[in-house]
Amino acid sequence: MFHRVLLVGFMGSGKTRVGRALAQRLGWSFHDFDEEIEARAGLSIPEIFRRHGEEFFRRMEEEVGKEALQARRAVLASGGGWPVAPGRLEELGPDTFSVWLKVTPEEAVRRAAAEGVGRPLLAVDDPLSRARALLAEREPFYGKAHAAIDSTEAGPEELAREIEDLMNERWNNS
Numbered sequence: 001m002f003h004r005v006l007l008v009g010f011m012g013s014g015k016t017r018v019g020r021a022l023a024q025r026l027g028w029s030f031h032d033f034d035e036e037i038e039a040r041a042g043l044s045i046p047e048i049f050r051r052h053g054e055e056f057f058r059r060m061e062e063e064v065g066k067e068a069l070q071a072r073r074a075v076l077a078s079g080g081g082w083p084v085a086p087g088r089l090e091e092l093g094p095d096t097f098s099v100w101l102k103v104t105p106e107e108a109v110r111r112a113a114a115e116g117v118g119r120p121l122l123a124v125d126d127p128l129s130r131a132r133a134l135l136a137e138r139e140p141f142y143g144k145a146h147a148a149i150d151s152t153e154a155g156p157e158e159l160a161r162e163i164e165d166l167m168n169e170r171w172n173n174s
């Protein structure tokens with residue numbers, strides 16, 4: 001069986017919620033890249049961006065990602081920007097099942113505002129245009145995941161069930 005599941009997708013696509021639900025279903029541990037970065041830095045993501053800049057954040061993200069990808073029986077939720085580097089998803093290796101949670105830019109912006117969690121990349125005058133542009137840039141990277149499912153309508157439990165089925169299917173056909 002796969003050793004881990006990695007969820008990728010845009011901000012607000014539900015990676016954390018779905019990841020928690022899936023980890024519970026599977027009886028696996030859950031690792032959220034952003035939470036780990038915040039714990040290590042002792043700062044919130046917006047504070048890290050403000051004080052140290054995006055590049056510093058990306059370096060921490062790379063390090064946290066590398067470590068998380070060693071975990072077994074684990075569900076991982078990356079940040080929205082983690083897959084956006086050449087080879088990130090292509091080089092995961094055979095033990096990791098990757099899933100792209102798809103969301104529309106409209107819904108992503110709506111959720112980001114409702115959740116009130118700071119997303120420095122969307123803290124601009126026109127977040128919707130920003131989200132559209134970023135998503136267009138990132139889709140080719142997210143698209144390298146083994147599977148893609150639409151998270152715009154469905155809730156975390158339903159999505160977690162779907163991902164478990166997709167994972168088993170892929171494993172049985174491999």
Ligand code: S3P
Pocket residue numbers: 009010011012015034045078079080081082118119120121
């Ligand atoms: C980012 C997404 C955020 C967080 C940071 C940068 C991005 O994570 O890592 O604000 O580049 O898309 P979520 O996708 O969990 O919101």
